[in-house]
Amino acid sequence: MTNQDTAGKKFMRETDARILIDRRLREAEWDIENKNQVSTEETSQNGRADYILKDSRGRAIAVIEAKRFSVDPASAKQQALSYAESIDAGFIFLSNGEEIYFWDYKCRPEQKVATFFSQRDLEKIQTLRLEQKPLSVIPIPEKYYKGSEWRTPRPYQKEAMQIMDKAIEGGKRKMLLVMATGTGKTDTIALYLKRLFEAGLANRALFLVDRIDLGVQTKEVFDEILKDYPSKLLYGGKQRDESSIIISTLPTLYSQLSLFTSGYFDVIISDEAHRSIFGIYNSVLSHFDAIRIGMTATPSGYVDRNTYKLFGCWDETEQKGKPTFVYSIRRGVKDGFLAGYDIVQIDTKVSLEGVNFEGEDYSPEDLERKINIPARNEQVVQAYFTEEEKREQKKMRKAIVYAVTKKHAAQLAYYFNQAKPEYKGRFAEVITSDTEDPRGAIRRFKLEEMPTIAVSVGMMDTGIDAPMVENIIMVRPTQSPILYQQMRGRGSRLDSRINKKSFRIYDFAGVTKYFNDESYNPYSEIAKAKAGIPWGTEAKDFIEEDIEVPAGFIQVAETAQENIDVVIKRAYIEIGAEGERIDSDDYQTAWERQVQELAQAEPLVKKVKEGQELSNDESQILADRLNSPKFYFNEANLREAYRYPIGTLNDFIKTALGIQNLPTEEQLYEDRVGELFEAWMIDKQFEPEQAKILRLVKSQYIARRAPIEVSIFNEPIFSALGGLNYVLKVFNDDKLKPILEELNQSVFINS
Known part of the structure; x- marks a missing residue:
């Protein structure tokens, strides 16, 4: 090859890189033909700039240093810095067209980003820099308004905010809060968002929720605490919104990711971060150059490594997760901020022999056969009322029943209503994703006398703020520690309106026995302490803040x-x-x-x-x-x-x-695949026949440990269902391949 050929090839590579950079600038809403926005090949005494990006008044705001594909773009830092400083451009992008690094060189090291920032993004950051104050000079409020009353931040909420302040002031941009259910995670983060806004560290925030009904609940909190910072729910098909706070589910945001540049959000909050579908979460969070805060009620010992890494809390040396802040259920009860609990175990003689597992828990279909038996359901209801009649009460206590399937829930609700005919079928109500108006049903359960009992399948185990619940009725067996603490956590909130200081768990499924959990009532603990018995001697709760997963x-x-x-x-x-x-x-x-x-x-x-x-x-x-x-x-x-x-x-x-x-180890691997698969399935809400086919796909992946292709549906195991033609019909032809690609990427590859 001649020197001329080599030079030509090098030139083409640089040209190709610039073609990609031009395209990606357009995607970030830059008009590259407008010299008042983008100029190229400008020189000064400090060198040459490949691109200069300008603000809305035509002044240089950022420099792009372009390199050919074979060159690491980060290697051009010093050259770009000299030029940026000479023209007073505050930001630098380093790119070879494929990779982009953003360098806010006056504040922090360069970061790899998914897109170029828009003109508005850069102007926003520049304005924030001018308004920025140290977090240490922003006082934590003595009180805040919520629920038609003034409230005082609790000591641990202040502690959490102070720890986050220290982390951010130290240059940390990823954090994970582990706070037990009922300790006010949403209030804490709302107060902290206000601090970030006031300190000039954020102008726009993203709040990711598990389900849209939890997004509605979050918005209600934000509308009270953050009334000066408007929030909006992002729905499927809705275009990008310019509000201060965007609330969205992960799938909705994932489907609209192309609408947002990497600099669009300044802070991202992920609620119930332990439920991360890691592949999707990673692609969403890494798309944005933002402060990243994860929140979970899952005890730190049960948060997986991927989640710790996602929020910058994994210690590679010690090979364990170290949350930014932890406030456990035990501390909450001991400090008087959470309700203690008593447990009534009632054996209904159910054998789980032969019940298969999906992920880390029992298969709902198999449990259905074992659990949903009319005589047993009637026995559960009778036993519940027998125990309740032994307690002093002025009115029926609000309760949540955790059932196995929707059919099971419907039958339990039927027997509860039969036992209380005077309420004309309104005593118990099924609340599931199939309920005509689930949000309305939850609202009635929380605010009205009827229904007294909510029977649920998966809908009310996370994020439902219902302090008036005094009884948790577990009819669903589980071996998932995360699911168990979530169900139990629904009763942990105090309620001064009814003088609630404790709640009761009715265990018809042996769940508390499986987890070696026993009654943990602060008043009984105080009595034991007076008798000289050490605190917590009999309270061997499996969830402790200092338990570490090996x-x-x-x-x-x-x-x-x-x-x-x-x-x-x-x-x-x-x-x-x-x-x-x-x-x-x-x-x-x-x-x-x-x-x-x-x-x-x-x-x-x-x-x-x-x-x-x-x-x-x-x-x-x-x-x-x-x-x-x-x-x-x-x-x-x-x-x-x-x-x-x-x-x-x-x-x-x-x-x-x-x-x-x-x-x-094989079983543990299958558990991991199953956990990711079930989280993915919950987000997607497939039709029953689609779910049946996808569960077969999961079992085939576990057997093969290789990505699943469409051709698998021609194999004998799927013949009984009708083969590929039937599967295509069930998934409407064109949707099958994208679903398999997402399943491979989001679940199988990351397991």
Whole structure:
């Protein structure tokens, strides 16, 4: 190849890069033919600028340094900086047409972004710079107006805001708040958004919610607390809105992402961040160059690694997540901000043998067969009223019933209404996504005397602010710790109007027993303290702010198969007051040897070996004995060693004795796929036949571990359904391929 050929090829590469840059500038609403907006190839004594972007008055506001495809655009920083400073342009873009870096060089390092910023974006940032104040000079309000009354920010809400202030002032732009249900996450973030607006750190915010009804609820809060900053709900098909705060579901925003440049939002809040469909969430959040705040009620030990990374809270050295701020349910109850609870366990003799799993939980279809039995449903209702009649009450207590399926919910509501004929069928109401007006139904349940009981399937486990609920009725079995704490959290809010200080869980499904949860009532705890019994002795709630999911477990669940051995070899356990490190495999071996020895002489271990259940007192005695300086065997260390974050002491004893097996790595992988798949399905709301086909697709992916193509529907497993022609008909022909592509990208590839 001649030098001329080489030069020509280099020239073409630069030309191609500029063609792409021109196109992407147009997409960001720049008129590249208008020299008052964009000029090219301008020179000065400090060099040459490939592009100069100008503000609405024709003044230089940003410089673009263009490089050919083979050159890392970030390598041109110094050259671009010299030129930008010489013409007083405040911002720099570095691009080869494919990648774009945005550098606000007076404030922070360059960041990779998805698009160029629009002229309005750059002018907005420039204006904010002129108005900016330190967060430290913005006072946290002594009171704020909400719900027709003035409220005082709680100490932990102030603490959360102060911690976020410190993080932002230190240059951090990603944060994660872990706050128990009922502690006022939305109020906290509304107050904090106001601080960001007042400090000149934000002009426009995005608030992502799980469901549109939660968006409506959020807007109601914002309209009261942030009345000077208008908020709008973004619906499907609706064009970009210019309000200060946009509230949207993830799928709606994802479908309209091309309407927004990377500089459009200054701060993004993600509510219930633990429910992230990681592939989609990552593409949405990384599209914007914004402060990123995640909020979740999920205990920090159960937030997955992807979520921690998404919000900049994953410690690579220690291989664990470190939330920016944590306020647990235990602290909330102890501090008097959350209601304590009592548990009534009622055995309805249901066997779950043969029930299959989907993700980390039971298959609803299989549960339907086992649970939705008329005689059992009637028994549940009768037992509930029998227990309620033992309590003093002036009127019926509001309750939420968690059912397995919509059919199950309908039958339970029928029996509740039959038991109270005087209310003419209005005593209990089914509230699901199929309800004609679910938001209206929830509003009636919250504000009116009837219905007294709301029967729900998945609709009322997150985000519903219903402090008047005094009873939680669990008829749906679950092995999902996240789902359990969400259901339980619906009763945790205090309500001064009815003098509510505690609530009751009616457990007809063995859920509280599975999670070793027991009544946690602050008044009974105070009574025990007076008697000299340590606080929390019998309250072995599985959700604690200091429970840590073992790094090995998370890593193995999300790492390619060939890397699993490497991860396991790195794992270690810290024991004792001095934090002595022990290899996790050695710790397992020592544990199993110790339990087998104790089984010969220790009555409590012998009792477990013989298949008997330990009482709460016996479990505590054994736990204390095993955690003595001689052994240092405890639930937290065993969970880490076995990489099984929801295991109980009994589980690990049975494993050591060889009478129970913990989940395999394969099962954990299937759980991970199932969790992502179910979250994706919830957002999409497919028709029943479509959902049936997609569940078969999921099972085929787990078996193959390879992306799914349309051709799979020609294979025998789908023949019984009618093959490819039938599947195309169910998905309206042209929608099938995009759905599979999104399923592969958002769920399978990220599992």
